[in-house]
Amino acid sequence: MTYKFFRRVFSQNYFASSELIIPNLRIIPSKKHGIIRNDISPCALKVTLVLKEAGYSAFIVGGAVRDLLLGLKPKDFDIATNAKPEEIRALFRRSRIIGRRFRLVHVMCRSDTVEVSTFRSGSFINKHGRPRKYQHADEHGRILRDNVFGSQEEDVKRRDFTINALFYDPDTEEIWDYLSGYSDIKSKTLRIIGEPIQRYREDPIRILRAVRLAAKLDMQIDTVTAKPLGDLAPLLKNVPAARLFDEVLKILLSGHAHVCVTDLRARGLYHGLLPLLDKDSTESAGMGFISLVLKNTDDRIKQEKSVSPSFLFASLLWHGVLVAWNNHMADGTKTIPALHMAIKDMIGEQEKRLVIPRRYDAVMQEIWAMQPRFLGRSGRRPFRLLEHPRFRAAYDFMLLRCESGEIDMELGKWWKAFQHAKPCDQENMLFRNETPRKRKNRRRYNRNMADKI
Structure with a gap:
């Protein structure tokens, strides 16, 4: 009997690691933290006001509070409340309940959208008065549903990192800090809440999010938080494809992609995301190209220029296409068919790892397929290429190949001059010594057909 009891406690995780965390509330006044009500978006202020007038509590929470403390501009504002999703939905005409794994409400104010979540709990009290885990999880510990509602003190233990567990009250302009998140922000420390291995198992995306x-x-990952990262990398295989792609895209568009990818490689977290990153950096001839792409992407984001995910993934996967292309040509396949075979090979390999949505997939293939056309600089071919709707993306891609040393820089300079030259000058720039295509003699063919008739 005693053996069964202890086995039940420890093997079934009778008490979650988060249950062992004892929140210690510290209220930080505005004059100390510096965040004022005007820093919050009008839509978020309106939502918190309506919730409070209806008798509920409401706080700005998560990344918005963190970013404001760091002097950054939040991309969006999230709200946490003790109101249930159905109660929130009833208060706002332009709102909808979304999510099955984690139910929350989107409230729309004109073009702005605020995400409102209900305080969560990691356990519930059963009929015997004992706390029990109440969550749907797979065999690896990943939580499939987390819709047990609780108090604010319980909710703070369900969040990922201490820096994301700060609650800001717009009415009093105070920050409610239960887990020393404010101190961690000041010391530039990223610390997970609870026992790291269990928390990563509950949501493996936290592994990538930490990096x-x-x-x-510009924070240091706490030693205890960082220690299991590399060992738990295989858990990423169990994450739904859409969630994994979204997190990888956030990494690549963070403005710090080069640092992130370098850190991913150093921690052994790159396996299964992109084929090239699965190879050792000392053996991969494409890492120079990858570094160039990531640095250029970071620079564009810092300059607030647009970045195409299609272009980015086409660049990251190009070396694999190039290797397969050369292999097919070495086997005797002609240039263009060999390239299309290589593209098919790469798309098939990538789908086994990180599934890229088709809306990006098609553009990637166009960019790759257009690369041989830049070699044609005679006749009408350059003019037809200039008129292609994907010319600019394919041209920028070709320039990166030039900068990395893959192809001659002279090709990039020629195309740069050609597209900006006057029509008369463009004609003079055309190459005359390229072998023209053989055309069928239609006149003779038609004459022979007429004789037969």
């Missing part, structure tokens, strides 16, 4: 946030916010 991304550390790079983005």
